[in-house]
Amino acid sequence: xxxxxxxxxxxxxxxxxxxxxxxxxxxxxxxxxxxxxxxxxxxxxxxxxxxxxxxxxxxxxxxxxxxxxxxxxxxxxxxxxxxxxxxxxxxxxxxxxxxxxxxxxxxxxxxxxxxxxxxxxxxxxxxxxxxxxxxxxxxxxxxxxxxxxxxxxxxxxxxxxxxxxxxxxxxxxxxxxxxxxxxxxxxxxxxxxxxxxxxxxxxxxxxxxxxxxxxxxxxxxxxxxxxxxxxxxxxxxxxxxxxxxxxxxxxxxxxxxxxxxxxxxxxxxxxxxxxxxxxxxxxxxxxxxxxxxxxxxxxxxxxxxxxxxxxxxxxxxxxxxxxxxxxxxxxxxxxxxxxxxxxxxxxxxxxxxxxxxxxxxxxxxxxxxxxxxxxxxxxxxxxxxxxxxxxxxxxxxxxxxxxxxxxxxxxxxxxxxxxxxxxxxxxxxxxx
Numbered sequence: 001x002x003x004x005x006x007x008x009x010x011x012x013x014x015x016x017x018x019x020x021x022x023x024x025x026x027x028x029x030x031x032x033x034x035x036x037x038x039x040x041x042x043x044x045x046x047x048x049x050x051x052x053x054x055x056x057x058x059x060x061x062x063x064x065x066x067x068x069x070x071x072x073x074x075x076x077x078x079x080x081x082x083x084x085x086x087x088x089x090x091x092x093x094x095x096x097x098x099x100x101x102x103x104x105x106x107x108x109x110x111x112x113x114x115x116x117x118x119x120x121x122x123x124x125x126x127x128x129x130x131x132x133x134x135x136x137x138x139x140x141x142x143x144x145x146x147x148x149x150x151x152x153x154x155x156x157x158x159x160x161x162x163x164x165x166x167x168x169x170x171x172x173x174x175x176x177x178x179x180x181x182x183x184x185x186x187x188x189x190x191x192x193x194x195x196x197x198x199x200x201x202x203x204x205x206x207x208x209x210x211x212x213x214x215x216x217x218x219x220x221x222x223x224x225x226x227x228x229x230x231x232x233x234x235x236x237x238x239x240x241x242x243x244x245x246x247x248x249x250x251x252x253x254x255x256x257x258x259x260x261x262x263x264x265x266x267x268x269x270x271x272x273x274x275x276x277x278x279x280x281x282x283x284x285x286x287x288x289x290x291x292x293x294x295x296x297x298x299x300x301x302x303x304x305x306x307x308x309x310x311x312x313x314x315x316x317x318x319x320x321x322x323x324x325x326x327x328x329x330x331x332x333x334x335x336x337x338x339x340x341x342x343x344x345x346x347x348x349x350x351x352x353x354x355x356x357x358x359x360x361x362x363x364x365x366x367x368x369x370x371x372x373x374x375x376x377x378x379x380x381x382x383x384x385x386x387x388x389x390x391x392x393x394x395x396x397x398x399x400x401x402x403x404x405x406x407x408x409x410x411x412x413x414x415x416x417x418x419x420x421x422x423x424x425x426x427x428x429x430x431x432x
């Protein structure tokens with residue numbers, strides 16, 4: 001008996017746990033956006049790229065600071081011997097062990113490092129704008145997936161209500177047919193409608209699964225089996241009468257435009273830095289240390305050493321290397337200019353197209369609402385006429401089909417406008 005009771009308790013616990021695991025998670029659109037911005041791999045990738053670009057600024061700025069190295073050197077050679085071949089250098093050999101430091105400091109390169117730092121800063125700003133643009137892309141994807149999932153879930157509710165309504169009519173007409181008050185032909189017509197409603201429900205349920213999978217992907221979540229209880233959003237106001245003002249806002253707000261501008265400025269600064277390669281540069285070099293162990297065959301060498309030098313490097317000829325790098329940088333500037341121009345024209349077109357789509361979707365709201373009202377009125381009239389023997393079953397079933405279509409069209413118009421409005425906000429650079 002105790003084992004049976006324990007088994008029953010275990011089964012109840014497992015059932016409760018399974019029920020909790022399958023319970024839908026309540027999710028608002030704002031929660032979905034926050035989740036995506038925190039965990040989507042594309043956002044995290046762009047964030048890492050922006051952090052990498054910031055480190056490039058530090059690398060470009062490094063020549064402003066001195067370079068200091070500590071050295072420990074030991075050597076062995078036969079005393080008083082000389083190196084007879086090889087590079088031009090001090091040729092004398094002797095045994096020694098020394099320690100010291102060597103430092104170097106750039107005095108000036110006549111603006112090259114300054115332009116390289118400026119170029120790196122613009123590149124970092126461009127990457128930061130790309131990071132923001134990636135966030136916008138992910139937010140648009142979340143909006144589309146969220147409203148598509150809401151649409152699919154609403155269609156399931158409509159399909160269930162349609163099936164219940166048609167099943168009720170089927171039950172009523174079947175009862176009347178059994179009492180010889182209606183024909184079996186009427187039952188057959190209504191039965192076909194019920195079957196169509198079942199197929200509609202199956203299709204709607206499948207669409208929900210697909211839409212939730214798309215939403216999970218848009219959120220950047222690895223949990224593919226989560227069921228979400230989505231919260232409806234209020235319908236936004238309609239778009240403005242013309243898109244001209246929106247185009248101007250987009251050219252000022254879109255992070256892609258800012259990214260291309262910064263990339264163009266970075267290319268310009270890099271061109272200036274490459275032009276500075278033909279200028280002289282000056283460096284300060286110094287060394288100091290000790291020689292505690294030395295054997296030079298009796299010649300006196302101080303146990304400590306120090307030295308400092310200034311070196312001026314004046315480019316004269318290097319096989320047109322610097323001029324080629326300068327021209328290559330100039331072409332990069334031209335490329336960045338054209339890329340910026342192309343982006344401006346493309347975004348202006350996108351804004352006008354998004355405005356047209358949002359306007360059309362907004363206008364469909366009133367049309368589909370009127371369609372639904374008329375279809376609902378028609379089905380009520382057809383039901384009354386059929387009950388009074390003034391209409392055939394064909395008229396009633398056609399009215400039922402019309403009201404189902406009207407409900408689906410009304411749902412499609414509602415969620416399509418929300419998706420198109422999000423696309424319009426994205427194209428203008430106002431999607432948050």
